[in-house]
Amino acid sequence: MRRFRESLTTRGAAFLASGGVLVVAGILLGQHDLSRIGTVLCALPLLAGLLGRRHDLSLDVEREARPSRVVIDEPAVIGMTIRNPGPSRSPVLLAEEHLDYALGDRPRFVVPGLASQTSTHLEYAVRAHARGAHRLGPLGIRVQDPFGLTLRHTSISSDDELLVLPRVEQLAAGRSLGRGLGAEGSVPHRVALHGEDDQSIREYRDGDDLRRIHWPATARTGELMVRQEDRPAKRRAVILLDTRAGSHAGTGPGSSLEWAVTMAASATKHLLDFGFAVHLLTTDPDRESGVREDTELDAALETLARIGTSPETGIDSLLHAASAATAQGGLVVAVVGGLDDASARALSSLRQPGGPGLTFVIDAASFVREGAAVPRVAGADPRSTTASLAASGWSVLTVRPEMGVADAWTSVAGARSLVGAR
Structure with a gap:
């Protein structure tokens, strides 16, 4: 009965209420014709509901995104094939595709009646305004009886997604960046x-x-x-991305996490283009080591597209993995929040004597909107982190929201020669 009440439209509820009133009035007044009219009005919604139930709304939906991976603000077309696997013809349906808010408004369609084992193809366009793995669906469908008295709702679940990659900005070569060919030791x-x-x-x-x-x-x-005669080994570049929740603030495209992700993505592509063997290290609680390492651009960009904030303890695993990755030297690029003294010392030790080290220290407090809570990490202060790393020979920049990624890179990478990266 509850399901029936929920399926009634405003018109159907009015019919049912009016019919009930007429039936009671007819009985009280002794007007049998009035009671008959009321009975008909009550019966119509019930009959419409029963007729609507005879249609099977079990449909199959397949989606294909073209392209399957896009960059922020790049359009994509979603092709959707709806198939009727049932033995009988499906009714005309009203459909609404549920989308993540970042993909824009929900598209709506009229799906024609489909004969058994037939399908129809529909398309809609989206434009993502935020990176991430954005879910496509479920597809909500509803069918209304010819009199508009009842409306059935159901949804077809989906695990389809559109992967939106972070922006990659063009970075300057910096002072004497050089090419990434050399040896992991003495330069041949x-x-x-x-x-x-x-x-x-x-x-x-x-x-x-x-x-x-x-x-x-x-x-x-x-x-x-x-x-x-062997081809010289590529010089190594290790990029660390600190995603601790306490290291970041702000929401949306203007958040500190988005700034850090854009820097990591841009630096990865930039150094790969210069011939470096790049190792991107990020926190991954699902892995036993707690760290994910990517060496190919496509894999790195996918990781950065999906990444979110991580637990506060993740920095220890990240620095431990970075220590192993930099044991033979190389260029180190770190995008971090404020660190406590122990973590700052661990990060400082990653740069080999004479080797280049670049650090972008996120000043999370400057990304906080007025009235919002300021994130805190016990014992961590961006200013002391910057001072500690600078004293250890690193090129360091404290990052604030007004700083562009490309300008920040030029400011730090241009401060010293990176040719010594081994």
Whole structure:
């Protein structure tokens, strides 16, 4: 009975109420015709409800996003195929696609009646205003009887999504960024016998083929030098992204987390373009280590698209993983919030002597809107973190909301040579 009451439209409820009144009035006044009219009015919604129940609303929905991954503010077209798997014809349906708020308004359709085992194809456009894995669906459908007395509602669940990647800004090369080819140790001397990328010179080691001795280099250095025809190893770059909830503030595109994600995405692509072997480290509570490591651009951007804030303890796992990743040296780029003294020392130790280290310290308090609570991390202060890292030889910038990602990179990367990245 409750389901029936919920299915009544305003018109159906009016019919039922009016019919009831007429039936009672007819009985009290002895007017049988009035009671008959009331009975008909009451019966119509009941009959409409029963007729509506005979239609099976079990439909199959398949979606395809074109393209399947977009960048913020890039449009996408969602193709939706609705199929009737039942044995009987489906009625004409009113459909509404439920979408995340970031994808815009909910599209509405009229789905024509479908014969058994047939389908129809519909399309709608979306434009995402925020990164993330945005859910598509469920598809809400409703069917109304011809008299408009009852309305049935149901929804078709869905696990489809549209992946919206973070923005990637063009970063300047910085002062003497150089290319990312070199060795993870002493930088090999290059020669141009068959192209500088094809050969390098290194010191002789026991077991080396004597035919590979490079006599001009041996004479010049006074030590046996051999040709190494392998392609030089890529220099390593390790990027850390601190996503602790207490390190970030603000909401939407202007939040500190979005700034940090954009910087991490931009730095990853920038350094990969310069030939570095990039290791992006982010917190992942679902992994045993608590850290996710990405080395390919597509995987890194997907990770950054899905990432949210993490527990406060995540910084310890992140710094531990970074310590292993930087053991052989390399460029270190850290996007962090305020750190306590122990974490600041751990981060400082990641930069090898003479190697470059860039840090962007988020001043979360400056991202807080008026009247909102200021995030706190026990013992952490962005100003003391900045001072501690600067004293350890890092290039550091305290980040505030008015700073652009590209300008912040230029300010820090241009402050020192990055050629020493090994």
